[in-house]
Amino acid sequence: MAANITDIKEFEGEWVWCLHCERASHVSEWTPPECPFEDCDGGLFDGWSYSELRAQAHPEWPQTPVRGKLYPQYG
Ligand SMILES: [Zn+2]
Numbered sequence: 001m002a003a004n005i006t007d008i009k010e011f012e013g014e015w016v017w018c019l020h021c022e023r024a025s026h027v028s029e030w031t032p033p034e035c036p037f038e039d040c041d042g043g044l045f046d047g048w049s050y051s052e053l054r055a056q057a058h059p060e061w062p063q064t065p066v067r068g069k070l071y072p073q074y075g
Helices: 050-057
Strands: 015-018 024-026 047-049
């Protein structure tokens, strides 16, 4: 399974995929560590490495995601 971003520093410069709202955002927006979208209450453990999730399960996702776009985990 893809790693979540509990260690923010380790994921510096990367994109984050939120388990709650399934949207992409940049890791720099996760400080303090919570989902940057106001209508989402996703926290640190909901932020997953976009690149790892893409590599492991979603090769059809773009290398660089569109910020705020929905990338459904299933379907
Ligand atoms: Zn979210």
